[in-house]
Amino acid sequence: MRRRRQQGTGAVFVALLLAGCVRPAEDRADADFGVGVGEAGGATFTVAGGLASVRSIERGKLVLWAQAPVLSIDVALAPGATAVWDITLLNAMPAAELTSAEATGVTDGGGPRPTVKIWTVTFDATTDAATIEIGPPDWRMIDPFRFAYMTDIQTGIDTVTDLYDRMNTDPDIRFVIAGGDLVERGDRDELVLVQEMLQVLDVPFFSTNGNHELWASDSDWEQLVGVRNFHFVFKGAHFSFADSASATLDPSVYDRLEPWLEQARDEVHVFATHYPPFDPIGIREGGFRSRKEAAKLYSMLAAGNVDALFCGHIHSFYAYEVAGVPTYISGGGGADPQEKLDGIGRHYLTVDANPALLRLDDVGIVRIED
Amino acid sequence: MEGTRKRGIGVAAALVASLVGPARADEPKIDLEPDPGVLSTLAAVVPGFIVSGTGTYVAGDKRAARGIVKVQLIGLGVAVAGGIPMLATGASRRTTGFTMPLVLTGTGLFLSSWIADIYGASTGGREVGPFPAPKLELTLGYAYVPDPQFDYDHFAVASADFRRGAWRATPSAWIAMDDDVQRLRAEAAWRFRERPDGSFLEAQTAATVHRHGDDDFEVYTGEVSILARYDLAQLGRSLRGSFLEAGLGLGIETYAFDDDLFVSDLPLARAAFGWHLRRGEAQIYYDHRHDEVVGGLGLGTTFDGPYGHFGAQASYWLTDRWGLEAQVEVGSVYTTRLAIKWGLP
Numbered sequence: 150m151r152r153r154r155q156q157g158t159g160a161v162f163v164a165l166l167l168a169g170c171v172r173p174a175e176d177r178a179d180a181d182f183g184v185g186v187g188e189a190g191g192a193t194f195t196v197a198g199g200l201a202s203v204r205s206i207e208r209g210k211l212v213l214w215a216q217a218p219v220l221s222i223d224v225a226l227a228p229g230a231t232a233v234w235d236i237t238l239l240n241a242m243p244a245a246e247l248t249s250a251e252a253t254g255v256t257d258g259g260g261p262r263p264t265v266k267i268w269t270v271t272f273d274a275t276t277d278a279a280t281i282e283i284g285p286p287d288w289r290m291i292d293p294f295r296f297a298y299m300t301d302i303q304t305g306i307d308t309v310t311d312l313y314d315r316m317n318t319d320p321d322i323r324f325v326i327a328g329g330d331l332v333e334r335g336d337r338d339e340l341v342l343v344q345e346m347l348q349v350l351d352v353p354f355f356s357t358n359g360n361h362e363l364w365a366s367d368s369d370w371e372q373l374v375g376v377r378n379f380h381f382v383f384k385g386a387h388f389s390f391a392d393s394a395s396a397t398l399d400p401s402v403y404d405r406l407e408p409w410l411e412q413a414r415d416e417v418h419v420f421a422t423h424y425p426p427f428d429p430i431g432i433r434e435g436g437f438r439s440r441k442e443a444a445k446l447y448s449m450l451a452a453g454n455v456d457a458l459f460c461g462h463i464h465s466f467y468a469y470e471v472a473g474v475p476t477y478i479s480g481g482g483g484a485d486p487q488e489k490l491d492g493i494g495r496h497y498l499t500v501d502a503n504p505a506l507l508r509l510d511d512v513g514i515v516r517i518e519d
Numbered sequence: 520m521e522g523t524r525k526r527g528i529g530v531a532a533a534l535v536a537s538l539v540g541p542a543r544a545d546e547p548k549i550d551l552e553p554d555p556g557v558l559s560t561l562a563a564v565v566p567g568f569i570v571s572g573t574g575t576y577v578a579g580d581k582r583a584a585r586g587i588v589k590v591q592l593i594g595l596g597v598a599v600a601g602g603i604p605m606l607a608t609g610a611s612r613r614t615t616g617f618t619m620p621l622v623l624t625g626t627g628l629f630l631s632s633w634i635a636d637i638y639g640a641s642t643g644g645r646e647v648g649p650f651p652a653p654k655l656e657l658t659l660g661y662a663y664v665p666d667p668q669f670d671y672d673h674f675a676v677a678s679a680d681f682r683r684g685a686w687r688a689t690p691s692a693w694i695a696m697d698d699d700v701q702r703l704r705a706e707a708a709w710r711f712r713e714r715p716d717g718s719f720l721e722a723q724t725a726a727t728v729h730r731h732g733d734d735d736f737e738v739y740t741g742e743v744s745i746l747a748r749y750d751l752a753q754l755g756r757s758l759r760g761s762f763l764e765a766g767l768g769l770g771i772e773t774y775a776f777d778d779d780l781f782v783s784d785l786p787l788a789r790a791a792f793g794w795h796l797r798r799g800e801a802q803i804y805y806d807h808r809h810d811e812v813v814g815g816l817g818l819g820t821t822f823d824g825p826y827g828h829f830g831a832q833a834s835y836w837l838t839d840r841w842g843l844e845a846q847v848e849v850g851s852v853y854t855t856r857l858a859i860k861w862g863l864p
Contacts, residue, residue: 171852172667173819335821363821395817396824397851400667424824431772431783433615434807434825439814439851440783441729442668444736444774451776452735462824464609472736472776486609 173395177358177367178402181376187211191230197221202375204239212237214344214374216355217381217388218245218324219284224272226279232272236281240353241266242324244285251279263351285323291385291504295321297515298479299497300328300423300461303361305483306342311517312482312497313350322499323383324352328461329359329394329423330484337369344373355381357390359423359462378402380409385504387413393424393460396438398446410453417504418455425460425478429469435462447472456509459498466493466514477512494519553580553757555643563633563640571632574640575757583639583755590754590763591632598625619786620767623807627790631763634792634803639757647760647795649717650836653862656680658844660858662693664812666851670733671698674812676856685710693812699732702812708746716750717762717795729810737775740810744768744787764791764802772810785810788827799835799842806830814851839864 185196190208200217209231213220215238226232235258238245243263247255249270258267272279297316302309316322332339340362347354358370358377370377377392389409391398398406410418426443428435437443450458451472458471461480465488468477481487481496495517501510555578563574571591572584601621608614662674678691686709693702704727712720727740746766751758770785791804807827809815816826828850836842839862846856 170817170819173817173823360821360823394821395819396815397668397817403668427781427783429783430612430615432619432769432786433610433612434619434786434809434815435610436824438809438817438824438826439668440738440772440785440810441731441812441814442851444738444776445668445731445734447774447781448731448735448776451779465612470779471774471781473779486606488609488611490608490611490613 170395172399174392174397174399175401177377177392177394178399180367180371181378184371184376189231191227192234193225195223195225197223198379198381199376200379200381201238202372204372209233210235210237213239215240215242215283215353216375216379218242218353218355218383219288219381220282222281222283224251224279224281226272226277228277230272232274234270234272236268236270238266238268238283240264240347240355241283242285242288242353243351244287245283246286247281247283249279249281251276252281262348264347264353288383289385293501293503293505293510294323294384294386295319295499295501297322297325297497297499298327298421298459298477299325299482300356300359301330301464301480301484302343302482303330303333303484305485305495306333306339306346308495309346309483310349312495313346315515315517316497317349317351319499322352325350325354325497326388326390326419326421326459327354327356327482328421328459328479329357330361330461330480330482331356331359332361332365333484335362335364335369337365337373340365340369340373355388355390357392357421357423358394360394360396363394378405380405384502386417386419386502389413389418389420391420391422393422393426393437396424396436397442398422403446403449406449410449410455414454415507417502417507417509418453419457419459419500419502419509420450420455420474421459423460424462425467425476426458427471427476428463429467429478433463444472447474450474457500457512459500464488465491466496468512475509475512479514481517553578553583553639553643555639555641555757559640560637563636567636567640568633571629571636574636575755578640578643578757580639580643580755580757583644583757584636586751586754586758587632587636587639590635591629594625594628594630594632596625597621598629601625620788623786623788624765624767624790627765627788627805628763630805631765631790631792635751635754635758635761635763638761638792638794639755642757642760644752644755644757644759645761645794647797649795650798650800651864652680652682653864654682655863656682656860657862658858658860660844660856662812662854662856664852664854666812666814668851669698669700669731671695671700673697676858685713700730701732702727702729704728714750716752717748718750719748721746721748723766723768735777738810739773739775740770740785742768742770742785742787746789748793761792761794764789764793764804766790770810796833796835798837799833801831801833803831804829811850812852813848813854816850834860836862 184199187203187206201213204212254271256269464480559578572588576584601618605618706725729738766789768787788807793802830848832846844858
């Protein structure tokens with residue numbers, strides 16, 4: 150009888166054990182592979198790398214949200230498929246052009262804002278497969294360019310346009326990359342609001358997710374934004390994004406990261422994620438849940454000659470180096486509580502990339518006074 | 520079930536009232552044998568999480584209930600004392616060194632009081648005391664660590680305890696059998712306060728080398744900490760045979776990559792609830808370390824990252840010379856360790 154009573158203590162421990170989760174990001178990593186595919190009117194569109202989410206598709210109309218400055222879209226056309234398509238690209242590069250060797254006609258319909266582009270694409274009735282490429286005309290030119298980095302908007306959603314307005318005054322910024330935590334509670338309406346606020350910004354905004362996006366349904370991110378783990382190349386510089394919203398990368402993401410690192414070993418490579426793998430204030434433990442995993446990630450990034458790691462989660466600014474990889478924490482998007490006593494406040498970073506010289510020339514901090 | 524919950528809440532309220540008010544004249548002056556049961560255990564689990572001591576109160580051990588709720592309130596107070604400034608400063612780099620130890624210690628006491636209440640409410644206390652540790656103890660075992668982040672699954676684990684008076688030295692090794700990973704550690708401890716009931720205060724220091732050959736990094740750690748054990752029988756009869764442990768310390772880690780070093784401080788905090796066995800002891804614990812093979816706990820929620828790991832371990836001497844040890848931990852990975860041990864009394 151007494152032994153049975155002792156089982157109460159054991160049951161509590163078992164509950165704690167079961168609460169553990171070895172691969173909390175697995176489902177999200179798997180979901181990346183379903184992004185960027187849409188089918189209607191006998192046509193199937195597949196965005197390479199899942200670099201755009203299909204916001205809507207119906208016969209003759211396709212709306213995408215871009216997660217990269219350059220897109221390659223494979224089109225499979227069944228016999229009798231709709232031949233004329235209006236393609237709307239949200240979160241587009243302002244100077245983006247659409248080209249397709251297989252299309253018989255492409256009409257640029259402009260767009261209501263710099264980051265919204267509309268084209269009408271016509272295929273020949275005999276065409277069964279085509280490739281569409283969308284990007285600014287200079288995207289293959291290996292020359293210097295600037296991008297911005299920010300993260301952790303959360304409760305600062307109502308005032309984030311202060312940052313966007315400042316960014317708009319800098320014509321050199323080609324796009325913004327972000328490390329997530331765009332929302333506070335993560336429901337769909339909040340994510341929609343984040344994207345409405347982005348209408349103020351004159352350049353596109355590419356982001357992985359953070360831990361605050363986990364409040365919501367995973368599918369909201371996939372439908373409204375797209376992939377979480379992705380890689381693109383712009384002007385010879387590589388950008389890799391990884392979902393660390395659970396203070397870890399899923400093991401399958403490391404498998405995807407390896408070829409990205411190999412591909413960019415001798416070129417400029419920027420890595421963006423949400424959590425800092427190591428919190429520079431170690432006693433705070435604001436980094437990955439396993440320090441060994443953090444060391445493993447840095448070891449990989451160092452072997453791949455990554456030029457910088459950008460992250461957030463901590464609502465302040467830190468610049469430090471691990472394994473020779475310059476690391477920047479920039480959590481200045483306006484989230485409360487901001488780290489106090491640091492003299493930082495709301496901010497974003499500007500990064501000058503120089504792919505021809507295989508380096509980042511400068512990382513600057515732009516502070517927004519409240 | 521609803522009735523049980525209501526009764527539990529009522530008992531919890533009565534317990535708080537009895538704690539803050541004067542002792543009643545009809546309250547017995549001597550401890551009565553507690554009457555543990557299913558109801559008291561349930562009361563300890565559900566309302567007991569909010570007001571620890573509810574279970575032992577229902578079991579009739581008001582003295583233990585008072586002691587437990589005091590531990591809980593102290594834990595809550597310490598956690599709040601650290602948590603409020605931590606939140607107010609946004610976990611500032613300038614204050615975390617002060618606030619984090621308070622949060623960890625307070626939370627550890629808070630949770631331990633809950634577990635202690637469950638123990639007391641379900642057992643009524645057990646007439647068993649600490650089993651003497653041998654002067655020399657050698658342990659050899661196997662650990663299963665199926666961490667999907669790394670190539671290893673299997674470790675050979677060995678350790679030795681050399682005890683002389685208040686001093687102890689413990690070298691240990693974790694060697695992966697299917698990967699180029701080794702963790703070597705040397706620990707020394709000085710037990711500067713000790714009582715016959717097993718309570719003690721111990722200063723510890725340790726040096727650790729953790730090598731991940733295939734991943735091209737090594738970690739060198741130096742650390743100091745204080746570990747305290749308190750015999751809970753002093754709080755009431757329901758807690759006979761159990762103890763509380765709390766530890767706090769600081770480590771400095773140096774990560775050595777191919778050409779670079781990265782230095783980080785490492786918070787050390789541990790809270791455990793343990794109970795004596797006839798020839799050994801068992802513990803369930805929380806350990807804040809993020810640097811061991813088990814890593815920190817991931818709950819798949821928005822709050823992952825800062826947690827350490829939970830574990831349970833038991834040690835039992837089958838004879839005067841031979842014994843067994845078992846441990847399970849959950850952090851970034853579930854680990855299981857089984858070992859045989861040999862001791863020289």
